[in-house]
Every structure is written in structure tokens, then in C-alpha cells.
Amino acid sequence: MKSKNDNFFQKVYAVVKKIPYGRVTSYGAIAKHLGMARSARMVGWAMNNAHGMEDVPAHRVVNRKGLLTGKHHFEGTNLMQQLLESEGIKIKSDQILEFENFFWDPSKELK
DNA sequence: TCAGTGACTGACC
DNA sequence: GGGTCAGCCACTG
Numbered sequence: 001m002k003s004k005n006d007n008f009f010q011k012v013y014a015v016v017k018k019i020p021y022g023r024v025t026s027y028g029a030i031a032k033h034l035g036m037a038r039s040a041r042m043v044g045w046a047m048n049n050a051h052g053m054e055d056v057p058a059h060r061v062v063n064r065k066g067l068l069t070g071k072h073h074f075e076g077t078n079l080m081q082q083l084l085e086s087e088g089i090k091i092k093s094d095q096i097l098e099f100e101n102f103f104w105d106p107s108k109e110l111k
Numbered sequence: 112t113c114a115g116t117g118a119c120t121g122a123c124c
Numbered sequence: 125g126g127g128t129c130a131g132c133c134a135c136t137g
Contacts, residue, residue, distance in 0.1 A: 027119055031132095037120085038132050044118035045134065051118085063119060070118030 008034075012046040013053065015106050019060045022087040023104035024096060026064045033106040048073065059083040066099030 015030050027043040036042060043061075050056040051073055059080045063069050071080035071094060081091040090097040 028121095031119080036133085039134095040119040040132080041117060042119095042133055047118055058118080061118075064121095068118090073118060 008042070009046050009049060012043055013050055013056050015110065016047075016050065016056050016058065016061060018106070018110055019057060019104055020109075022089060022102065024060045024062055024066070024084070024089065024099070024102050025104045025106060026062060026066075028064050029103075029105050029107065030061065033110070044070065057083075060087075062096060062099075066096035066103075068094045068096070 011034050012030060015025075015033060019025055027040040027047075028037060031037050031040040031043045034043075047056075047058045047061060047070060051058055051070075058070065059074070061070070068080050068084075068091070071078070074080045076082070081094065084091055084096065089102050096102060
């Protein structure tokens with residue numbers, strides 16, 4: 001059963017799992033860290049598969065604008081926002097306030 | 112097999 | 125400064 005891409009998923013999961021509490025990152029940051037900066041969509045696609053994994057805090061992954069584009073994929077309509085607020089992150093209109101302040105770059109922090 | 116779609120991003124007008 | 129277009133790779137119909 002398709003395992004060729006599992007390696008890619010595992011990389012994405014590994015990075016997402018390393019996101020510190022109360023921090024968030026973007027698809028592009030993860031993609032770039034994996035050497036696929038031009039394939040940010042693949043990260044989102046991987047998240048789609050990860051969305052069922054409790055070990056992967058997909059709610060900490062947003063687009064570069066800090067917009068909760070993937071919140072619609074969570075069970076509740078505001079579950080993603082709720083989880084982020086629970087970590088001390090302020091959300092307004094599905095967008096993270098002071099996104100730069102909460103942004104976590106794997107290429108720098110994880111390096 | 113071809114065409115459409117998607118949790119994105121950067122460049123262009 | 126804000127909207128539009130194209131590129132990216134993989135999956136589904």
C-alpha cells in the first residue's frame with residue numbers, strides 16, 4: 001500500500017511535532033526545510049493525511065499570512081482557533097494576531 | 112490517459 | 125497597494 005511517499009509524510013510530521021508549545025509555522029517554512037519550497041501544497045496535502053494523527057499538531061500549521069486556511073478541515077468550525085487560543089495565541093477573523101511573534105521557523109530554530 | 116483540484120507561495124500588473 | 129496568474133506535486137474521477 002503506497003509507501004513511497006510515507007517518507008515525505010514522516011519528514012513533515014517530524015517537523016510539525018517539533019513545533020514548540022504556543023508557536024506556529026507556515027507550510028512554506030516546512031516545505032523549505034524539507035527542500036521542497038516550491039511544493040508548499042504538498043505540505044498541506046501531507047497535513048490532510050496527518051489531520052487524522054493526534055501526534056501531529058496540524059493546528060499549529062498555517063499559511064504564510066497566519067491565516068487558518070485549514071481550519072475548515074477540522075471537526076468543528078472553530079476547533080483550530082480554539083486549540084491555538086488555548087496555547088496563548090490570539091486569533092481574529094481566522095487570522096493569527098502578531099503572527100511574526102508566534103512564527104517558528106524550522107530552518108532557523110531547528111536548524 | 113487527461114483534466115481538475117488542493118490546508119500554498121511568489122511574481123506580475 | 126490589491127487582485128490575478130502561474131508553478132509546484134500528488135491524488136481522484
